[in-house]
Amino acid sequence: MPKMRDTTAGNEPFEPKRGRPTAPQSAAIERAIRDAATQAFLSAGYERTSMEAVAGQAGVPKSTLYKRYPDKRALLRAVLSDRVSAWSAIEPARAGGENLELRLKHLAAEVLNRATNAEVQAFWGLASAAWNGPNEVSERHEAIGYGQMITELEREIRELGPLSGIKAQNPRQVATALMAMLGGWIEFVAPTAADPETEARNFAQNCVELLLRGSAAW
Numbered sequence: 001m002p003k004m005r006d007t008t009a010g011n012e013p014f015e016p017k018r019g020r021p022t023a024p025q026s027a028a029i030e031r032a033i034r035d036a037a038t039q040a041f042l043s044a045g046y047e048r049t050s051m052e053a054v055a056g057q058a059g060v061p062k063s064t065l066y067k068r069y070p071d072k073r074a075l076l077r078a079v080l081s082d083r084v085s086a087w088s089a090i091e092p093a094r095a096g097g098e099n100l101e102l103r104l105k106h107l108a109a110e111v112l113n114r115a116t117n118a119e120v121q122a123f124w125g126l127a128s129a130a131w132n133g134p135n136e137v138s139e140r141h142e143a144i145g146y147g148q149m150i151t152e153l154e155r156e157i158r159e160l161g162p163l164s165g166i167k168a169q170n171p172r173q174v175a176t177a178l179m180a181m182l183g184g185w186i187e188f189v190a191p192t193a194a195d196p197e198t199e200a201r202n203f204a205q206n207c208v209e210l211l212l213r214g215s216a217a218w
Contacts, residue, residue: 033068036057036058104157104212108182112204113196121191150179
């Protein structure tokens with residue numbers, strides 16, 4: 001097996017022993033694969049990235065790569081999982097306090113602002129290329145973290161709704177509807193927005209007002 005470098009610990013390359021790798025060796029192999037895949041996907045795009053090229057860049061046999069990831073989609077999903085938590089996690093400070101409307105406006109703006117990040121846009125494009133079929137929308141959305149963001153919005157609606165005089169019968173459905181509006185902006189507006197931050201904030205506020213007030217917010 002080719003030499004691997006433990007990039008997180010800053011160690012010198014090591015030569016794994018034959019047989020089952022130790023836990024540190026397995027972790028180093030996994031890091032090397034994901035790092036190589038990230039570089040390949042971002043530089044060459046989804047279609048032009050091959051599993052063989054990733055294995056070569058990572059310094060592992062193709063059999064090792066395929067044992068961990070049976071196909072290119074599985075590999076991209078793993079790469080995306082490394083970033084989804086950072087994209088969808090909301091900062092600890094509860095901006096907006098316990099006011100549901102202010103809190104949702106803040107969270108919605110955070111989601112849209114992060115979507116204008118160059119890396120997020122690049123990975124959105126990769127996910128769109130990997131899951132581009134008419135019946136693969138849910139898989140694409142799950143790969144880029146929609147589920148986590150919906151869960152965060154649902155939690156806010158469930159916890160803060162009663163404090164604002166609103167008891168949603170189906171908080172998950174409401175959160176999904178809000179995320180669907182935000183997702184439309186991310187896909188169709190964000191790539192060409194002239195002033196992304198301002199446009200994101202304004203759209204987020206409008207979405208929440210429409211959600212809470214219906215036609216009165218028109």
